[in-house]
Amino acid sequence: MAYDIMQAVGGRTLSLSNCSVALNDFWSCFNNPAGFASQEHITAGISYHNKFMLKELGHKNIGLILPLNIGSIAITASQFGYKHYNENIIGISCARSFGPNLRIGLKLDYLFFKFSGNYKNKSVTTFEIGMQYNISESLCLGAYVFNPINVKLNTLERDKIPIIMRLGFSYYVNKEFLITSEIEENFEYNFSYRFGIEYCIYNKVFVRSGFQLNPELFTFGIGYDYNRFVVDVSAQMNQRLGASLSCSFVFIIKQIA
Numbered sequence: 001m002a003y004d005i006m007q008a009v010g011g012r013t014l015s016l017s018n019c020s021v022a023l024n025d026f027w028s029c030f031n032n033p034a035g036f037a038s039q040e041h042i043t044a045g046i047s048y049h050n051k052f053m054l055k056e057l058g059h060k061n062i063g064l065i066l067p068l069n070i071g072s073i074a075i076t077a078s079q080f081g082y083k084h085y086n087e088n089i090i091g092i093s094c095a096r097s098f099g100p101n102l103r104i105g106l107k108l109d110y111l112f113f114k115f116s117g118n119y120k121n122k123s124v125t126t127f128e129i130g131m132q133y134n135i136s137e138s139l140c141l142g143a144y145v146f147n148p149i150n151v152k153l154n155t156l157e158r159d160k161i162p163i164i165m166r167l168g169f170s171y172y173v174n175k176e177f178l179i180t181s182e183i184e185e186n187f188e189y190n191f192s193y194r195f196g197i198e199y200c201i202y203n204k205v206f207v208r209s210g211f212q213l214n215p216e217l218f219t220f221g222i223g224y225d226y227n228r229f230v231v232d233v234s235a236q237m238n239q240r241l242g243a244s245l246s247c248s249f250v251f252i253i254k255q256i257a
Contacts (some may be wrong), residue, residue: 005087011232011248015221016196017210022142022170029074032130033105037095047248071096084116162188228252
């Protein structure tokens with residue numbers, strides 16, 4: 001059985017061909033909890049991803065980050081599907097910086113799956129852990145594991161929750177130009193490779209593009225960072241299944257001095 005709720009979140013990430021493991025932004029609270037350790041303000045975000053232009057394949061997300069003296073915490077919720085079948089995750093995560101270069105994050109997840117008719121709903125609890133390390137001011141390495149304890153919904157082999165591992169980097173060629181890449185190993189499916197680029201064309205206006213292998217995706221998008229508000233729009237193209245569109249919004253609720 002395939003589960004889509006563990007897919008990447010956020011318009012920026014999706015326009016970079018789902019690269020996320022070495023990025024430091026709000027959407028790290030979904031994609032790699034280590035990445036939001038450097039968030040300095042109380043921030044909320046929402047996103048929607050429409051896979052292949054089908055409302056039944058909609059992926060909805062909402063999150064809140066709260067910086068504390070000992071680190072940062074985040075509360076997130078995600079839903080994939082429609083009224084007759086949907087997948088859901090509620091998560092709480094914490095992230096902390098250990099010196100100027102190392103960041104570590106841990107997230108606890110409660111997953112539940114709802115079915116219509118006489119089918120029984122199912123739920124399970126697991127966790128994810130991530131790490132980021134700055135090799136230099138320009139180069140960051142990231143690593144992430146989802147469900148390392150290999151939990152299952154039941155004893156059936158086809159109802160296993162997948163173990164997902166990611167390893168990648170982000171590199172700022174200069175202040176305007178970012179290159180990022182990662183590999184993902186989903187133990188229920190095949191190995192995937194991703195590559196993305198981001199360029200600031202004018203005064204916090206960003207253009208992005210990338211590609212992913214297995215499954216094959218070509219991606220592009222734009223983003224605008226206006227003071228306390230960030231909006232990102234992205235599109236993904238699969239040769240066989242068509243286009244997927246997404247949009248995300250991030251808002252700083254309270255700036256902390």
